Amino acid sequence: MRIILTRGLVISFPSMPFSVYILYSKKLNRYYTGYSSDLKVRVEFHQNAETRKFTAKADDWELFFKLICTSEHQALSIEKHIKKMKSSQYIQNLAQYPEMTQKLLSKYP
Structure with missing residues (x-):
């Protein structure tokens, strides 16, 4: 992220990496998929x-799965893909088989 000040000075701040995350609730036996640039804050938000x-x-x-992405666009695309699958088995496989995550990162650059 770059901020340009009034006198032409440029200050660069490192961008936060975006992550796709999947939460799991034993109580509901359900998964929740989302993406965020600040995973810790987002998980706390969901818990409260x-x-x-x-x-x-x-x-x-609880955090079940996370995938660090190169951009917000990539994170959003992968989140949509996971939600479109509508399958808890697919989500479990994502956590179990690292090659699936690599395919997602390649499919949505």
């Missing part, structure tokens, strides 16, 4: 979600 949010239905969300 407001009642109108899906993740508020349980209080035992």
Whole structure:
């Protein structure tokens, strides 16, 4: 990320890497897929979600899987792909077989 100040000075800040993450709740036996540039803050948000949010239905969300991406676009594309699969078996396979994650990173550069 670059910020250009009024006198032409440029300050560069390193961009936060985006991650696709999957949370799991034993209580609901459900997965939740998302992406974020600050995974720690996002997981805390889900653990303390407001009642109108899906993740508020349980209080035992744990990080099941994460994949670090090169850009927000890549993270969003992979998140959509995982959600489109609509399969807990697919999600379990992602965690079990590293080659699946490599294929996703290659498919969505």
